[in-house]
Amino acid sequence: MHRRPRRNRQHKAVRDLVRETHLLTDHLVYPLFLVEGQGVKEEIPSLPGNFRMSLDVMLREIETCMQMGLRSFILFPAVPNQYKDKEATYSYQPDNFYLKAARAIKKELPECLLISDVAMDPYSADGHDGLVRQGKILNDETLVILARMAVAQAEAGFDFLGPSDMMDGRVGYLREALDTAGFTNTGILSYTAKYASAFYGPFRDALDSAPRADAHIPKDKKTYQMDPANKREALIEAELDTIEGADMLMVKPALHYLDVIHLLKSEFELPIAAYHVSGECAMLIAACRNGWLEYTQAMPEALLSIRRAGADIILTYFAKDYARMQQL
Ligand code: PBG
Numbered sequence: 001m002h003r004r005p006r007r008n009r010q011h012k013a014v015r016d017l018v019r020e021t022h023l024l025t026d027h028l029v030y031p032l033f034l035v036e037g038q039g040v041k042e043e044i045p046s047l048p049g050n051f052r053m054s055l056d057v058m059l060r061e062i063e064t065c066m067q068m069g070l071r072s073f074i075l076f077p078a079v080p081n082q083y084k085d086k087e088a089t090y091s092y093q094p095d096n097f098y099l100k101a102a103r104a105i106k107k108e109l110p111e112c113l114l115i116s117d118v119a120m121d122p123y124s125a126d127g128h129d130g131l132v133r134q135g136k137i138l139n140d141e142t143l144v145i146l147a148r149m150a151v152a153q154a155e156a157g158f159d160f161l162g163p164s165d166m167m168d169g170r171v172g173y174l175r176e177a178l179d180t181a182g183f184t185n186t187g188i189l190s191y192t193a194k195y196a197s198a199f200y201g202p203f204r205d206a207l208d209s210a211p212r213a214d215a216h217i218p219k220d221k222k223t224y225q226m227d228p229a230n231k232r233e234a235l236i237e238a239e240l241d242t243i244e245g246a247d248m249l250m251v252k253p254a255l256h257y258l259d260v261i262h263l264l265k266s267e268f269e270l271p272i273a274a275y276h277v278s279g280e281c282a283m284l285i286a287a288c289r290n291g292w293l294e295y296t297q298a299m300p301e302a303l304l305s306i307r308r309a310g311a312d313i314i315l316t317y318f319a320k321d322y323a324r325m326q327q328l
Contacts, residue, residue, distance in 0.1 A: 021308045023300070025069040025326050029115065029273070030319035032058060033206050035078045036097040046202035047282050048289070050317050052078050055101045062109055068323040074115040074162060074315060075102065078207045079122050087131065088123035088145055092152040099156035106157035115189055116158040118150050118174065119165040127211040129165035130224060135216055137223055142167050147177035154183035160247070164191040166224040172244030189273060190246035193234035193260055196225035199253050199279030206278070234260050238268050246270065248313065253277040255302060258309035265310025274311035276303070281317040296325060 008018050033052045040054035053061060062073060077098035083090040090096055102114055119129040120142065126132045130142035150161050163170050171190050178186050204210040211219055226233060238249050249268060251261045252275035265272045284302060288295040299318050306314050
């Protein structure tokens, strides 16, 4: 035998030399759930180790994370039912608790990168990302609401906005609205290929944002989020987002869509992000809690797989644990 691939594996130093993929804390974005109030820290039952936090608690949490080298955060609001309506009007009230929190966080911790979520669902009485009328999700009417939300978020100081709604034309529409309002430096991290996935369950528990059970409301998001069976269609979405002015393209979920991540990375020049979603993290946590998998090995392997597939950036609920492990 002239070829013995094991020679490059026989010693830790040589394994380190030939390693093809690296995952640094630099590459991670940590999703955080915000609630109104003070001193609130409630664990999300279907996503153990993750919490709904009020602003005061979140400020300390972000500070702790930053001491571990984690600097990028994506914030989601858990909106009380009484603020929800069909048009998601609370989303752009200038003094809503989500926008107030962004202002406070950027003021106290200006080195952190804050990413928002642009979609109607946390604020919608119907639990949809778009405006529902006569059982249909309206596209163009939704864009007007998303633009108001986006400008309000940019005003509050979010660095990047994350449109997660999958309406057609929203990246271009938001770019135009932001530029017109003078926010030419606010970036767009587009949820480019977001699938109608069964793996968002714990997230919808955290925000109480699932589509409302009502005969007149579509019970799923299949008319706007992508069919899990489709890959070529992701190229169409990525091309449109690129033309419309997105700064980064995201694939979501991540672990079950590694082929889509790989495809977009090879076909597009923009940075590729992947959202390792709540259900994907929850299943690993559950297996580890049962003693069926070893967390400190399985978790980094899952994240590394997403990087190896081509993701430059990973949004994951494991960001803090990974950052902590890197310190040891
Ligand atoms: C809302 C949104 C969802 C997620 C991020 N933004 C849920 C959905 O589309 O129903 C899911 C994230 C996760 O599961 O971790 N537009």
